[in-house]
Every structure is written in C-alpha cells, then in structure tokens.
Amino acid sequence: MIKRVAVVDIGSNSVRLLISELIEKKNYKILIDEKDTIRLGREVFEKGVFGSSSIRRIKRTLEKFKKIMDDYEVDHVRVVATAAFREAANAVEVKNFISKETGIKNIEIISGKEEGRLIFLGVISNFDLKDKQALIVDIGGGSCELVIGDTDKISYNESLNLGGTRLTKFFLKSNPVKSYELEMLENHLDSVFKRIKLAAKKHDFDMIIGTGGSLNNFTKIIHALDKSNGKNDMFREVELNDVEKLCEDIASKTFRQRLKLPGLDKKRVDIILAAGLVIKKVMKFYGKNAFTSLSKGLKDGLMIDTINRLGIIFPYQHDSELLKEHRIWEIGHRYNFEEKHAENVTELSIRLFEQLKDDFGFDERWHEYLMAAAMLHDIGYYISHSAHHKHSQYLIENSDLIGYDEREKDIIAQIARYHRKSLPKKTHQGYQNLNNGDKEIVNKLASVLRIADAMDRSHLETIHDFRVSIKDNELIIKVNAPESDLFFEIEGVSKKGDMFTWVFDKKVVLKGIK
Amino acid sequence: MSAIAAIDLGANSIRMTIAEKKEDKLKILDKMEYPLRLGKETFLKRYISPEALKETINILKVFRRKLVEYAVKRYRAVATSAIRAIDNQDFFLEQVRLKTGINIEIIEKSEEERLVYLGLALEIKDFKDIVDQGVTFAKVGSGNVEFSMLKTNEVFFSRSIPIGGLRLRENLKKVSEEHFKDAMEKYVHSDIKMLKQSMPKIKTKNFFASGSLVKVLRQIISPSGKAIPRKKLEQFYKELKTMTIGQLAEKYDLANEYADLLLPTTEVYINFLELTGCDKIECINVSFTGCILNQMAGFFKSGFMTKQIWKSAISIGDKYHFDKPHALRVSELSVKIFDQLKPIHNLSIKHRYLLKLAALWHDIGIFIKNSEHHKHSYYLISNIEMPGLSSQDVQIIATVARYHRRSMPKKYHLEYTSLGNKARVVVSKLAAILRLADALDRSHKQLVQDINIDIEDNEIIINVKFNEGGWLEKIHFDKKKNLFSRVFGINIELIERLK
C-alpha cells in the first residue's frame, strides 16, 4: 500500500521536493518540504540550452533529493519539470542524463497549461472559491501561468513567458535598475497583455489570486512594512497602491539596499522586482484593486494530482461545494474530535445564531466563523484535557482552513478559545491583537458557542427543538422537552451563559416546556 | 536512625505519617488525617481564604507537636493540587512557615504521580507480572480522577480528569438534590466519552484503586474481601441512588465528608471499570505520605522510573505520528555526543535525560504543520503532562526541541527568556547538541554507525562512521554547527572515518 508520496518540481528558479504521508486515504501530511534555488532559467533563457554548470547543479540537487526520498522510503515518486526544460534545446538529453546519473526515472516535462492546471488544483484545495471566479496568477522563474476558473472547472488557461528570472535576465540587468530598463519591461508587459486581454476578458472573474515564491515574498515585504507582522501566513490580501509603492521602492534601491527590506528573501533580491511588476500589470489590466497572495501552488497541486492518479480522491474533491467543511472535518479527524458532539454543537450554535441575528445584529458572514469554531472547539482535547480550549485555539491558528483568510482564522480560533473557562481579559494576547470590530465578533459568537456547548454538555444530544425569546433582561431558550430531563442543561446554560450576559447584559435561562 | 515524617496538604484533608526505618521496611508509628477541604476553595476561587489558612495553621501546629513528640528530625511537607494552582500561594506558604515553622514545598503533579507510582511498585506484590498483564491504576480523588493504564512495563496512557467527587459536587451544586444523581451521571458520562476518544482501546486485566473513598466503598461493599466486584458496585450504586446523603451517613455510619462524595465516586468507578473492561476493583493502600517516606528512607530504586518515562515518551511520539527510527536515532546520537562532550559541557545526568527526550520529540510538531514545525513541537511538548517530569523539565525539553532548527535562541524569544539564566544556558547547550545529532540523521536513514569525538585545544573533531553515503548529513552538519560553536566557544568539525 502506498503510504509516502514524493513530488519534485524542477522550476526555472528552484527545485522543490515535497514528501507527504497519506493518512487513511482522507488526508495527507507533509513530511518534507525541501527547496534548492539553482536558477536553471538564467542560462536557458539566455542561451537556450543547459550549460554544464546548470546540469551539474540539477544533478547535485536531484541526487540529494533522491537520497532524501530513499531515506523516507517513499513509495511513489513523480518528477515534473517546467519552463526551463520546456525551452532548453538539450532538455531531453539532459533529462536522460540526469535519470541515468541519479536513478530518477520519468521526469515529466509538463506544458504551461498543465502547469496552470496543477496550480489551479493546488489553489482550490486550499482556498474556498465557493461561488467565485478567480484569476490565478502564478509567477515562476520562467513562466507566468494565468488560469481562470471556479471550483468546478477551468475556463481559461494561459502560460506566458513572464517568469521572474526570465524577465530580470532580459530587462533588469543593472543594479540598481535603470529607468529605461523599467520602461522597456513595462512596454513588454503591455504588449503581452494586450495580446491576451481579449481572450481573458470574456471570462469575468471576481478576484485575483497570486502564487509563486517571488510573489509570496513580495507580499510578505508589504505586510512586514505594514505591520511588522512576521507570521507565516498562508494567504494575504494586498492592495494595488501598496504594490505600486513597493515596486517603486525596490526599483530605486541597489541589491544591497534591498536586503534591508524586512522579510525579503535574499535569494530573490534580484528577481523580486520583476514579480512585483508583473502582478501590478495584471491588476491594472483587469481593473482590480487588490489581489490575494496564496502560498500554495504548483507543488501542492502536483501532490494532489499525483495522489489522485494513484486512485485516491480526497473527500472534498467529490463535492467542491463543501470544500470548506471538508477541510474542517479533516482537521477534526486529525485531532480525533468527537464528531457527534461537534456536529451537535454546531447545529445548536447555528440555530441560536439564526434566531438571534436580527435582535443582536449578527452579520450573515459570521455564520461561517461560528460554524468553523463550533466544529473545532474541542480539538485541543487531543493535546490535553486541561486548557484544551487554548490548545484548540493554537491548533486552529496553525491549521490550513480553506475559505477563511488569516484574520478570519484568528477570529475563529478566538471563538473556540472562549468556548469555556475565562472570559476575555487584558492579559489574553491573542484576543488583544484583534481590532475592536473583530473583538466584538468574537465576543458575540463565543457567547453563542458557549450556550450551545452547555446545551450539549452531556454530549447526549438531549436538545433538538428550541425557541428563543427575549424578555426584559433575559434571553429565554424554551426547549421542547420536560424540564425534569433538562436540569443538567439548565444548570449548564445558567453557568455558561455568563459570556452572553457579559456581552449583551442579558441573563440566559433555559426552560423546558412540556 | 530516628523517626521521619511526611506531611501532605491535599485537597480534602491534611495528613501526616511518622515512621521509622526498620531493616528494609517502614514501620509506621503514627498517622493523622484531618479533613480540611482546601480544594473546595481553590478549585473554584484559586485562592485560599484567611479562614482556611488559619485552620491549616492550627492543624500544622498539632503536627508540629507530633514531630517533637517523636523527636523527628527529618520531615518533608508537601502540598499538591489544592495549593498548586492558587494565586496567593507565596503568601500562604510564608504564613504557614512563620506560624508553624513548617516548610511546605509544592509538589508538581508529575512528581506526585511518579512517587505514587513508585509507591505502587513497592506495595504491590508481583508488580511486574501484573503490569505485564495490563493494569489500570485509578484514584478518584476529591478534585480529580487520576488514571493510568500500564501494560508490559510501560505507562501508555495517563490522564487526570476533573471529575473528582468534590469537584462534581461543587460544579453541580446548583442542581437540586433530586436531580443531582441524574445530572452527575450525565456529567461523568460525557467526560468519560471524551476520554474514550483519546485513549487507546486496550483492556487491562487488573484494576487497582487507592484513596480513602475507595477504602470506604470497600468497607461497605465487601468488608471481608480486598476487592470490590463490579456487580456488587453496580448494585450498591442502585441503592445509593435511592438514598439521601443523610440516610447514607446514617446507614453506613459515615462522616458527611464521605457520604456526599460516595455517589459520584461510585459512578466514576463504574465507568472506569467499563472503560478498562475489568470486573473488579482491587483496593490498595498507597498513601502519598507513605510514598514520600519510602523515598526519604531510600526504598525507591533509582532509575526505575526513567524507563517508564521513556516508554510513555515513545507513545506520545506515536500519538503525533513521529518518524520513530529517526527520533530514536537522533536521541541516541544526542546522548552519545553529550557523553563524549562531558569535559566541556558541565551538565548533569538529568540534563542528559532531558536532551534524550527533546531529541525524541523534536519533530512531533510536524503533526500540526510542517512549516515552523519546531515551534509546534515546542507547543506540543510544553503541554505534555507526564509522571516524572516536572513542568520545569518539560519547559526545558520543549525549548531545546524548539531550537533544533532555524533561528538560534534570541533575547526576544519569550519562551527562551522566560526560562531564567541557568536554564537558558542549559537549553542552548542541549539545543546545540541536538542540532548536531539531527544533522547526523538528516537523511532519516540512520546511516551513522558510530561517532567518536576528539576534544582538541582549538576545535572539536567528531569522527563519524557511516554505513553508506552520508553526504547529506555532512552538508547539514556544516549548516547546523553554528549554534554549537557559539555556545561552546569552540569550533566543531565532522570528519568521516573510512568504513
């Protein structure tokens, strides 16, 4: 049985190795994420062939990766090569040579469109595109993939020779870059986009998602400058004027000066500008004010595709509508959560939410936060019983939820954190890092979650039917069951209604009506 | 040898035992137990009231007289769960010391568990056989239920669940007496359900229980026997459910302290019997004060517990799906390096053990996420509760694991600075060693056959013998040795010895 799968992506800028372990055909976990920046593109895009030093570099890296894969006793390996190999005249020879030298067979040289598809697969597995059309812009070393689609299908797929390494090599040769060099690049980009504009225009899309190492790093710098927030976020939203500002800034700097930029990956000190300029151009062309940077991409799609090819389809892939929920379920299962209780609390939470939203001003979007928090509120129990609410918070913060941005994930984590024990305090760092609006969301939703949790304190799903009414200073939850069956829940609610009282100044009372 | 004494400030009572060492056994001279529900206050308020302080002092004054009475020179006074988590702890201890002259030390839960475990091993005949068959130890205390399952000499599961009788009473105190029984059943049931989720599905042949409540149960249910059959316990529970506390106290001639805890306690035991598949409870009498006395008298075999910790440590690794061969190898290499660097690191045997565990667990954070997994390892390790590891120990292990890769210890890393000076140095040294060991199994292939370290004036040479290959290890060794040279002020080089 296949347990460990490795994929290698030989890109124009770097070669990456990903080894993962399958968990009961439901999920996988990454064991190794290894990267060697060997800049194959530099030589190929200039000379059209791999030179001896490039070949040596490929060989050395792949030897190393082979070693690692052997060490991990990988059961299945897939190696793909992209732009540099597509372009190099001696690609096939080099491929055979490398195979022979390293023992790595069947290196696939994939087309730009296939690359786009894989990127798309990587993106939708990690980002909720429910009801949305997105343009995915993946800026690699040699190429730039543009894919438009929603969770169901790809409607547009184009591969452009606008990779960072390539553009830098051709246009931005000076240090610091000269203004005419910038101008030439801008002109080049204009002409390329003009060419594809019409084709892309037919496909309206709601958002831009940017992927690829350079772009991620570019975004990271913006955020680092912005907030000096060093978190390794999976995705962030970036606005156009920030992109423009940073491009100007980088363009004015020498490499040495650029190195002082917080968050800058020094291996990308030269090519970062090109990536920035490309995304700026994309946004301007399509009239979008912002894009979302996502740290998932080719290698992730490649991994999923590879596993799919092995006959394993992940649950969420059957029904893309439920991608978001499926990811939550996967996370829950990973931490052995008690499904029924989680489901039941979620159901109770949502029903409370629905009945309370008008009176207490709950925003419809919050629905999703509450759902996620309710599902995952107890996962911290896997770590230990004591303080498990804090563990839940930690695990949620460090999980890849799909369909929620970083801010939303923080909110969800905090809601889960306050499902029991103390109410928010000055000393609670995570809570205090939220802005006031988000604190309010946490307060309100955690209040609801607490009540719902108390309503299933017995984990016996005693309560099915209930109605909520508000009287003076009381929130009355009338349950369609005899009171004598409910003392436990009554007691629980009177206790865990504390946060609701704190937030809304209303006592929470559970009553039986039979 | 003169008499020795142990004092235990528990959640439900304050106890003292005075004993003499007689050959290889303890001869108990005197035992005292005063009911004082410190826990009742602290479970809810995390604070000890002046009244409770006063009562504690009064009791300890009585104890002090006793110490003089038996001319006791050596004593140990410890406090456990009731005092462990209170906010006015320092004040409390200071007052007790000033007013009674008795110095109380707070005992970590892990240390408490370790001592009790050693006590059990000493108390129970054929301990090894019993563990081989699988055994559950349970203690339904007033605050918590301590629970551990062992099989083939390995603590494979250990939990403390806050459903002790007193805590249940407190938590459900608003529930009317007529509903209390149902409420309690549900409450316990739900916690047991949660427990089931996280415990291995293994049955044990034996079920041992200690604590004063199980003693009371035994006296009532099977006064002549040592064990309580599950059937009888269930019958008794049915009977209990029909009685009020007053009737109970009257019928079985119990102090109220016990009577109102009997129902929850019985319920919890029945649930645990079901959970472990045992058909009877065997009562053992291992008092915590007795354990402390055994330790003071030197009756505990050293090194015994480390084996248990190690087995538990591996099962924790398994829980987080670690790469076991890699973890074991890194652990082994760490210890080898540690031992051979003895002349320069000046660390103790205990640090060696902490390193061994840090190395074993350094990668468990991958279970959460590969990226930044050293930080996740830190988080998971710092939340491990294990008999025999104090929280200080756990913090050191966690921090060492946290520095097994990426950034070196920095002043602004809270987890590092909060350790305190001494521990920081220890952590840096251990992390430096762990990095080398991790590099030496970079391939996860256990290629290193042996290492041998030469300490020279200007550098340290680590001679490595690989089974095969090893170039990946060599590359990483060079990358990861920087912390070492920084911490020890000496460069270290890897030299491959020919096969």
Next chain:
Amino acid sequence: MNKKEIFENRQLSWLAFNERVLEEAEDKKNPLLERLKFLAIFSSNLDEFFMIRVANLRILIEEGIEEADNSGYTPKEQVERITDNLSGLISRQYAGWDKVCSEIEQHGIYFKSLSEINQDLKDHLGKLFDQEIFPAITPMAVDPTHPFPFIYTNTLNILCAIDQGGDEEHFAIVPVPGILPRFYIIEWQGEKYFFLIEEIIIEFLAKLFPGHNINDQYPFRITRNADLEVDEEGASDLLKELEDRLKERRKGSPVRLEINRKFQDRHLEKFKEEFEITDDMIFNVDGPVDLTFGFALFGELAGIIPGASDPEHTPYYYKIDDVFSLLKRQDVFLHHPYDSFQTVIDMLEQAANDPNVLAIKMTLYRTTGDKSKVVKQLLKAIENGKQVTTLVELKARFDEERNIEWAKKLEENGIHVVYGVKGLKTHSKVLLIVRREEDGTIKRYMQFGTGNYNEKTAGLYTDVSLMTSDDDLAFDISAFFNYLTGYSILPDWRKIAVSPNGIRDKLLQLIDNEIQVHSKAGRGEIMAKMNALVEPGLIEKLYEASKAGVKITLIIRGICCLRAGVKGLSENIRVVSIVGSFLEHSRIFYFRNAGDEMVYMSSADWMPRNLFKRVELMIPIEKDDLKKQAINILKYNVDDNVKARKLLDKKYTHVETPKSKKKIFNAQDAFIKDRKKMDKKQELVSKSHLLEPMTQPEAEF
C-alpha cells in the same frame, strides 16, 4: 413476645440495684459503720437518679412524649413505677437509719433532739450557734417586695412562716450554710451527742428574726434537673461554654422535694405553686433529710468506734524498678484495689523523669483534686521538657467544675490540654508514653484501665489495668489520641475497638463468632463482667446466643435489662450481681472461641450511652498468663456465695451462703487473701535479693 417480656426496664432494674445496696445496709453481718456508709450510698445514688433519670423522664412527660422505651414503658408509666417502688425503699432506708443510730448509741454517742437535752447543753449549743453558725446564715425574706429566692439543687434550707404580730404571715428562707458541717458531735459531761445543724438552727431561729413570730418551720431540700446538654456544635470555646452552663445548672426545674415533717396545707399550697411541684414529687421522710452525711459521719466515727468498719485495706504493691525494660519483655496486668494503683503512678513517675521519654499522653476523666499524684507527675514531666498532652473530660458528670479548674491549671503549666471530641464524652482511660530507645528507635508504652486516674476511687473500686508496649496497640492508641486531640479521621484499628459504635460492632461480631464456633465445635461460652447491661441490640444478640446453646455468664453489678434464665429466651444465661465493700467496676469480656480464648477489657458498659455517645476503648488481653488472671477474676465473681445475688427473670435472689465455713467464698476477700500470699512470696524474693554478692567500686580503694 412484646417488649416488656424481652427487656427489663432500666429504671426499675436500677432501683433493684439500689435495693441491693440497701440490703447491704440492712445486713447485720456487715460492720455497723459499713452499713451507715451503704445508707449514704443509697442516698447519693438516689440523688443522682433523680437529677438525671427522673428529671429526664419528667422532661419527656412535659414534652408530651408518650412513646414507650425499649422495655415497653411510657415515661409516665416509668415515673409512676419509680414513685411506687421508692416509697417502700425510703421507709426501709430510714428504718435502717434508726437501727444504725440505736446501735451507735450503744457505743456512747447519743442522738437526741434538742427538746430532750438539758438547758446547759442547750446553752452550749446556743454559744456554738452564735459563734459559728449565725455569722454564716443569711435569711431571705419572701414578701411582695422580695420574691421567692432561688433555691439551689440539693441544698438544705429551712422554710419559715413568720409574722410581725397581727401582720400578714409571710415566708422566709434560711439556707443551711454548706460551708459548715452538717452535724456536730458534742462532748458533754463525758458523753457524746450528735446534733444535726438544721436542728440547732431551728432551735435558735428567733435570733434570726427579732420582733417576729415564727409560726412554723420546715427543713427541705429540692432536687433539680441536672442533666447538662451543652450545645457543643455552636460553642467556640467549650471551656467557657461549660462554665456558663454550670451557673445555669442549678436553675434546672425541680424534680423532687424532700421534707421531714408535714407542711401545713396553706404553706404547702404556696410552696407547690412557687416551685411548680406536683404531689408525686414530694417525699416526706421519717428522719433527717439527705442522709449523704453518712459518709462524713463514717469518717468521724471510724476513729471513735473501733472495729465497726472493715479493716483498712493495704493493697499489694507491685514495685517495678524499671518499668520500660520490664514492659519491653512482658506485659503487666493489675487488679485494683487489690493491686496498688501506685504501680501505675510509678510508671508515670518514671516516664516523667526518664530523659529518653519524649511525650506523655493521658486521659483524665475524674481525678482527685490538686493533690493528685497523677497531676504532680505530669507537671514534673513538663519541667523535664516532655511533651505532655491530657484529655480532660469536662463533661464528667458532677465533676465539671473541678475539671474546669484543673484544665486551667494544667494549661497554665504548659500541659497541652484538649477537651475531647465534640458531642461525645471521653470515658476511656489510657496512658501513652513515647520513648526514644537507646538505639534511636521509638517505643511506646501504655497503660489501659477500666477505672479513672483517681487514687481515691482506685482504692475503693475494683478495676483492672493493663501495661504493655505492644507495637500494634501503640499504633492504635497514637491514632486514638489523634482522634481525641482533634478530628483526625479514624484509621482501621489494628487491635482495639473504639466507641462510638466500634465496640458494639466488635461485640456483636464476637458473639456471632461464638455462636458459629459453638455450632461447629460446641462448648460455646461467654463471660462478661460489667456495671450495666442496657443496650437492646446486644441483649438480643445474647438471647440469640443462648438459644443457640452458648453458655453465658454475666456479672453485672447494676442495671441489667436482660431477663435471665427465661425459658425459650435465655435459659443459658445466668446473671450474677455483687454488691461488696468495694464497688465492682471492672469490665472484662471473655469468649471461649473453641479454646483459643479471647479476653477483652473495656472502659465501656453495655449501655447505649457508652456504646454510642462516648469515646470508649476495648482492648484485647493477649498474653496467656494475663488472660488467665483476667479469667480468674470472672471465675471468682461467679463463685462468690456471700455477696452474690442471682437474677432469675427480673428478680434478684441472694445466693444461699453455705453453712460450712470452708465452703464460704467471698470473692473480694479471696482477692485480698491471694495478695497476702503474694506478699510472702515477694518477701522471699526481696530476701533473695540480699544474697546477691556486692562488689565494691574500685575507685574507693
């Protein structure tokens, strides 16, 4: 069977006991003054009976409780039966008093009323009155401005009806001063005369009320409810609480009025109204009110009339030079008063002075005042730096005041005094000595008793003591003291049984065991000696054993609610009662257990209050030689044919004393004789000591 058929009523059984005491007063074979003493005992017994038992019954009646007790009697029925029985007994008591008086007169001490003596003697008494009595008297007028004064319980008073000539008659009370002797023996012209103080006062009453007519005067005594019920749960300081309570004690409601001459109707009615007394509470006696002065008179006369009392008993003194080294090797069993209590005091003294002794703990229930040797030794121990803990039982009935004083004194001297377990009276008697042996280990030495640490009663009561250093007992007793000194949780006892509850449970278990053993091996036998048997559960268990064929012998001095020798109920049970010159007080229980005999000693009687309301101890006697001694005590008692009475059904009959002198066996005498033999042996031993070669220390050369 209904309850009346199964159990004897405890009050009636008690009256039967007091009747046996009275019989001793009537028994001409007893020396004259011993008979006087029995009269006094009868009286003081009765006082206590009224203050506690009758008083309680009265309260029950007042509360309207009509529930029958274990023996099937309602409170009202009981009081009625008591009153009925008493009238006969009291007449016999005063008849006895007359007889004793006339016999004393034969020894030249005359009991004359003041009307019978000549004027000179009267003048002499007048001087005595003026000088000694008058200054101590404070008469209290009773009129509209002076309400009736409070009359303290059991104090003697004279009610005077006076007027100022033509005025309205009113009362005055003359309390007979308690600080003065009750009687005077006046030597007058070679003769000795006995006068009661109240008679002298009455004679000179006019001196107290100048200008008044004295129309009538009545000496009387009121007995009040004295059962104290301290609200211990609420009392922050038990000591203080008791002091306050004691002041109130005297204010209990009256249960008895004793007078010795008829009230005029108008006086009686007023009096009854004032004291809320009903007719059935009034006892009109034919002689002096309150014969308890018999004790004092005994003391006076013992010196004057030689041979009229039992010869003074000199106990055998078992002297132990080094109690600790002895007890390390063997246990010691003592039977007081035949064995001197001094041995126990010696143990304490050696402990107080032994540098290796670390701590001494003991219970003090009733002791003898300040001069108590026990207390002296405890104070010495304190001086010598030992930890001394005593449990002073404040609630020892009628000794509260003394005990409070005590407790204070002990505390002032650095003794750690504790006051026992809330709600329970500590009745057990135990001494514990903690000693650090030469090798550094701890060894504990103990003494258990059935009697109090009271040298005086130790000479009058028969009790047993066990001295031992058994480790298990030591563990138990240390825990026992922990329990007494606070509220330490009781451990599983290794050897002892402890009341409340524990002793009864253990006894039931032992009887059950005997039944079982008997059913298997036969020859089941139980012997038990105690002061009272009341607890119905144990009685029923004994019936059960009897029915099963176990042979049961009970030696019960006082109350016995068990019906002995009743067919189909208790034919295998015989009950013996001994009322001798020493008060039988020891409690020893024996179970044959198929030859593996089990013997226990205990501070507890088989009464509910001992078994459920008190802290009592039951200790096994384990060493074979000591068991033999204890069993011997039981056998002697059974064999007595002088003082013993047998209970058949509910009736006691005197054992027929054999005609042949050889066959006469008086247990108490026999014990004394045994000790005399021992004395001789001891002499031999001490002589042999003299034969030991003496070596002169070299240094003296």
